[in-house]
Amino acid sequence: IKLGILASGNGSNFEAVAQAIDTENLNAQIQVLIYNNPDAKAAIKAKNRGVEAILLNHRDYKNREKFDGVLVQTLQNYDVEWVILAGWMRLLTPVLIDAFPEQIINIHPSLLPSFKGIHAVEQALAAGVKITGCTVHLVCLEVDSGPIIMQAAVPILVDDTADTLHARIQIEEHRILPQAIALAAQRRSLLLNHV
Numbered sequence: 001i002k003l004g005i006l007a008s009g010n011g012s013n014f015e016a017v018a019q020a021i022d023t024e025n026l027n028a029q030i031q032v033l034i035y036n037n038p039d040a041k042a043a044i045k046a047k048n049r050g051v052e053a054i055l056l057n058h059r060d061y062k063n064r065e066k067f068d069g070v071l072v073q074t075l076q077n078y079d080v081e082w083v084i085l086a087g088w089m090r091l092l093t094p095v096l097i098d099a100f101p102e103q104i105i106n107i108h109p110s111l112l113p114s115f116k117g118i119h120a121v122e123q124a125l126a127a128g129v130k131i132t133g134c135t136v137h138l139v140c141l142e143v144d145s146g147p148i149i150m151q152a153a154v155p156i157l158v159d160d161t162a163d164t165l166h167a168r169i170q171i172e173e174h175r176i177l178p179q180a181i182a183l184a185a186q187r188r189s190l191l192l193n194h195v
């Protein structure tokens, strides 16, 4: 399967997917990494691996739809089948979602439907829950919603800060994201072969 990865930040989940491919735990190719933030470390990680890294800066576009239009065009130019949001900090529009129906996957640092949004780790700490985790799900228009593919639980320890907790969650993210991509692709091909 041909992946396009969208990342705004560190790119540790990009790296996890690339490693799973290298070790043959995931049968896929990363066609392109698209990043929207010129400082995204994900871009360096991609370049180091010889993966094409394309900067599409949302600030250069008039509105979200225009930006998503260029995203779709770029993903299609690279022949992408599955779009992986790996720390993509942008709201999506139907322009992107309708171009890849049920083939966009997101990773989120909480056990959805708890703690949606960009402060999921801090929210879990503030709520005093003792277990949080991460979720990989199919993307629909509503933020951090859509059919859940996989989840992993992570304990919250008494002296956790947002940073220590996020680091522990990320270990699980790196484990389940490649597995969830494989599972989603497998399920989809089963469905398509039965119609």
Ligand code: GRF
Pocket (backbone or CB within 6 Å): 007, 008, 009, 010, 011, 012, 013, 014, 086, 087, 088, 107, 108, 109, 134, 170, 173
């Ligand atoms: C992850 O915690 C992911 O769940 C969230 O953004 C973070 C991205 O981390 N959506 P990285 O850039 O892959 O290291």
